[in-house]
Amino acid sequence: MSNKTGFTVAVVGATGAVGQQMLKTLDEKNFPIKELKLLSSSRSAGKKVEFQGNEYTLEEAKPESFEGVQIALFSAGGSVSKELAPEAVKRGAVCIDNTSAYRMDKDVPLVVPEVNEADLHNHNGIIANPNCSTIQMVVALEPIRKKHGLKKVIVSTYQAVSGAGWAAVEEMKNQSRDMLDGKEAAPEILPVGGDKKHFPIAFNAIPQIDKFQENGYTFEEIKMMNETKKILHQDELEVAATCVRLPVETGHSESVYIETENGNPGVDELKALLKDSAGVTLKDDPANQEYPMALDSVGLPDVFVGRIRKDLDRANAYHFWVVSDNLLKGAAYNSVQIAESLLKLGLVKPS
Amino acid sequence: MSNKTGFTVAVVGATGAVGQQMLKTLDEKNFPIKELKLLSSSRSAGKKVEFQGNEYTLEEAKPESFEGVQIALFSAGGSVSKELAPEAVKRGAVCIDNTSAYRMDKDVPLVVPEVNEADLHNHNGIIANPNCSTIQMVVALEPIRKKHGLKKVIVSTYQAVSGAGWAAVEEMKNQSRDMLDGKEAAPEILPVGGDKKHFPIAFNAIPQIDKFQENGYTFEEIKMMNETKKILHQDELEVAATCVRLPVETGHSESVYIETENGNPGVDELKALLKDSAGVTLKDDPANQEYPMALDSVGLPDVFVGRIRKDLDRANAYHFWVVSDNLLKGAAYNSVQIAESLLKLGLVKPS
Incomplete structure (x- = not known):
């Protein structure tokens, strides 16, 4: 179970929707793992998971589980x-946390490597992975912000159910079958497992992700708003x-409106800019019906951008459509990228 | 087949998704029909349709079909x-047209009765029923515009498949079944029947409705933009x-951002305003997870508005969520309302 060189890596929540993609990404990127610890809640402890041909038994995550761990996802x-x-x-580990627990903590860098990798230098042991819907948007925004400045962003999201976990996906599939058979859907999880009411997601659109805050916004919306400012340092x-x-x-999709601060680039200029940007795949050819779609994004690490067009009323305003696999770039892939950046910057040393 | 008093009404396209809802609405509103003619393409001619207990045989629509017709939908x-x-x-009929054929014709009123009923006085025989996604939005916008003025509107839509007809709905259901069974979806209709490429709609989101225009916008988007200005006379x-x-x-849903022209109403003021507005049902209580959803709108004529909240950056800016049954207020119901307005205003006389 150990390579000759590399890192002792722990994955906490290894059987979850994101945890599984973390293992897949570590494998595909051939991340230098010397020893792998798969940790979980007591409920999942004892389950078997395969990684690179070896079988691992999930252990219950406890403080002492992290002895000797260098990188914990x-x-x-x-x-x-x-x-x-x-x-x-x-215990000496650097933690890359995919939850919202530490994201707005001023001592915790919130990192999308294509955008603000240098913030990793300020870490104090914990690095936060942003919200899925934030990540894909800032990857598309940053090249534009860097060249033309950004004044305003308005985003409406079209978010996939896997962002709420596998049980929610099962719920959607069961409801879909029931409704196709003319039966009533029985909602138990969505929109928010811990909230009072539940609504069918099959053949529906629910304008609630996470709980409502006092000001009428949901926590998901507040996360997008605050995290974007923090990541872009603006x-x-x-x-x-x-x-x-x-x-x-x-596959999360986003309809994004922006107003730039300086200049008034044409659509062709924005396309050229995004085409050459790290992490972005431009898919924008309306004449040939080429634009990003959720189904096409599944399993790919890219942030797909398309339907870039000028606002017809304001000179410095644009609209575009951003799609990415919410479990990959929106979560697992970005987390592993952060781990790679830590290695590259010498912020974690092999044991 | 005839009442004692009333109008000779023709419905053209009576077997379509909207045509069926037109018949249902005429029935439910007990529209004063003296004689009903159900017209269709030659393909559907001969089909039988029931209305108010009588069986009608569809006739192929020809110029002479309209002899004696007073109102043609x-x-x-x-x-x-x-x-x-x-x-x-x-031949003397007043036509209420639910297609985009005449909407931007300057001699044709484009009417949503709650918003611009008076425009009916200028009709020259044809009245256009706006696009489904436009109608529900302007019903929500008009009360705000009247009191506070409107400067800017940005809308991202979440549109239902029935807007593309029953065949598209069948396609979605078949694809859903196939994908739930782990089979490939076979797209043949959506996003646009007459366009080159087709994509699966099941478990996907397609950022194309109608064909692309030169400027990168789809015709559906251009319709919403132009029709809104025309209906609001702005x-x-x-x-x-x-x-x-x-x-x-x-059930179409819409994420709408607005900037008002004068004043800076609070959310409570906007809620009170919309609560008392014709055609609007306010459903906005985040603390109790009350907001409009597509599934809840089916079969109801209302435009549901909720999730009204202040933009946190600009004083005169707001966000809200608008949902309505695209076949009813978005199409059939609005068309029959126009017919009722014509009667009320004395613009069509009983025979």
Whole structure:
């Protein structure tokens, strides 16, 4: 179970929708793993998981599980991260946390490597992986912001169910079958497992992701708004989000409106800019009906951008459509990219 | 087949998704029908349709079919309206056209009764029923515009498949079954029957409704933008749309951003305003997870508005969520309302 050189890596929440993609990404990227620890809740402990031809038994995540761990990837819910990430840090691990627990903590870098990799230098043991819907948007925004500045962003999301976990995907599939058979759908999870009411997602669109805040925005919307400003280091950026859950298994889509600060680039200029940007795949040829779609994004690490067009009323305003696999670039892939960046920058040393 | 008093009414396209809802609405509203003519393409001619306990045989729509007709409701595609509406007018009928054929014709009123009923006085025989996604939006916008003025509107739509007809709904259902069974989806209709490429709609989101124009916008988007200005009589209004098709059978949803012209009403003020507005049902109580959803709108004539909230950056800016049954208020119901308005205003006289 160990290579000659490499890192001791722990994955917390290894059986979840994101955890599984983390293992797949570590494998595909051939991440230098010397030893792998797969950790989980007590409920999943004892389950077997295969990785690179070896079978691993999930252990219950406890403070002492992190002894000797250099890199810990967390994706087992905010409360697990809150409890165990500090314990892992105490034991010398660098934690890459995919929950919202630490994202807005001023001592925790919130990182999308294509955008703000250098923020990793300021880490104190914990690095936060942004919200899925935030990541794909900032990857598309940053090249434009860097060249033309950004004044305002308005985004309406079209989010996939896998962002709420496998049980929610099963719920969507069961509801779909029931409704196709003319039966009533029985909602138990969505829109938010821990909220009071549940609504069918099959053949529906639910304008609620995460719980409502006092100001009428959902926490998902607030996350997008605050995280975008933090990642782009632009507190005064105007950002507003409306987050909507769709009957799509995987692949978040976003309708984005922006106003640039300086200059008034043409659509061709924006296309050229995005085409050459890290992490972005431009798919924008209306004449040939080429544009990004959720189904086409599944399993790919790219952020797909298309339907770029000028606002017909304001000179410095544009609309576009951003799609990405919410479990990959939106979560697992970005987390592993952060781990790679830590290695590249010498912020974690092999044991 | 005839009441004692009332009107001779023709429905063109009576077997289509909208045509069926027109008959249902005429029935439910107990519209004063003296004689009913159900017209169709030659393909559907001979089919039997029941209305108020009587069986009708569809006749092929021809110029002479409109002899004696006072009100003709068209919903059989733009080319049928282009060919036959002038023939119906020549024979004394007032045509209410649900296609895009005449909407931007300066001699044709484009009417949503709650918004611009008075425009009916200027009709020359043809009245256009706006695009489904436009109607529900302007019903929500008009009360705000009247009191506070409107400067800018940005809308991202979440549109149902029934807007593309029953065959598209069948395609979505078949694809859904196939994909749930792990089979490939076989797209043949969506996003646009007459376009080159077809994509699966099941478990997907397609950012194309109608064909692309030279400027990168789809015709559906251009329709929303131009029709909104025409209905609200405000050419200088800034309107931008992104139109997206979802795997929803019926019920269009819209994420709408507005900037008002005068004043800076609070959310409570906007809620009170919309609560008392014709055609609007306010459903906006985040604390109790009350907001409009497509599935809840099916079969109801209302335009549901919720999730009203202030933009956190600009003083005069707001976001909200608008949902309506695209076949009813978005099409059939609005068409029959126009017919009722014509009667009320004395613009059609009983025979």
